[in-house]
Amino acid sequence: DTGVSQNPRHKITKRGQNVTFRCDPISEHNRLYWYRQTLGQGPEFLTYFQNEAQLEKSRLLSDRFSAERPKGSFSTLEIQRTEQGDSAMYLCASSLMGTLGNTIYFGEGSWLTVV
Amino acid sequence: AQKITQTQPGMFVQEKEAVTLDCTYDTSDQSYGLFWYKQPSSGEMIFLIYQGSYDEQNATEGRYSLNFQKARKSANLVISASQLGDSAMYFCAMRETYNNAGNMLTFGGGTRLMVKP
Numbered sequence: 001d002t003g004v005s006q007n008p009r010h011k012i013t014k015r016g017q018n019v020t021f022r023c024d025p026i027s028e029h030n031r032l033y034w035y036r037q038t039l040g041q042g043p044e045f046l047t048y049f050q051n052e053a054q055l056e057k058s059r060l061l062s063d064r065f066s067a068e069r070p071k072g073s074f075s076t077l078e079i080q081r082t083e084q085g086d087s088a089m090y091l092c093a094s095s096l097m098g099t100l101g102n103t104i105y106f107g108e109g110s111w112l113t114v115v
Numbered sequence: 116a117q118k119i120t121q122t123q124p125g126m127f128v129q130e131k132e133a134v135t136l137d138c139t140y141d142t143s144d145q146s147y148g149l150f151w152y153k154q155p156s157s158g159e160m161i162f163l164i165y166q167g168s169y170d171e172q173n174a175t176e177g178r179y180s181l182n183f184q185k186a187r188k189s190a191n192l193v194i195s196a197s198q199l200g201d202s203a204m205y206f207c208a209m210r211e212t213y214n215n216a217g218n219m220l221t222f223g224g225g226t227r228l229m230v231k232p
Contacts, residue, residue, distance in 0.1 A: 031218065042119075042206050042222030043160070056219070089158055095218060102210070102218045103150070106160035 004107035025094030035091040119223035136192040138207030148210040149190040155203040
């Protein structure tokens with residue numbers, strides 16, 4: 001029983017470059033979330049999918065950010081034209097509707113540093 | 116107003132002693148859920164314990180228990196018999212029901228717990 005898997009775990013990129021993160025949720029979890037966490041803060045919601053449909057996006061998700069979940073399994077989060085303010089940890093999480101508390105399980109995160 | 120408030124930025128506890136991490140929340144929902152997560156330096160958010168707003172008994176999971184006081188809107192985490200491996204950031208989070216079909220969580224700012232040998 002594997003947990004939520006994210007890669008790459010760390011990414012250093014130059015300002016203006018594009019980056020893409022991948023998330024593999026827990027098998028059979030139908031909901032997938034992306035959160036962003038900056039140093040010293042709690043995670044903030046970015047977007048979520050139910051199966052392959054992206055159902056909600058936070059106002060934090062600027063038009064430089066795009067997320068996909070093409071087959072309702074893994075998901076990608078792409079950041080175009082990165083800015084220094086994008087430096088953060090990007091956490092993916094998944095849950096299964098109908099379970100106790102609809103508990104959300106997180107991955108280990110992908111650290112992004114924009115230089 | 117903050118939805119989730121964790122007033123203790125950092126806490127020390129002696130190994131083998133119990134410690135309470137505070138969490139207060141703000142919601143007008145009648146149905147909501149409260150969660151605690153542990154985040155070690157590796158970054159992963161590890162689910163610890165869940166309390167539903169209609170649950171009459173305090174949740175317990177091993178050494179973790181949740182002191183739920185609904186009228187005071189508090190959901191403190193109690194860790195008994197602290198271990199060195201408990202040193203980490205701890206986050207309280209809430210899932211509201213109203214206008215939240217996606218089950219999103221709102222997190223507090225976290226408390227850093229340091230266990231002394």
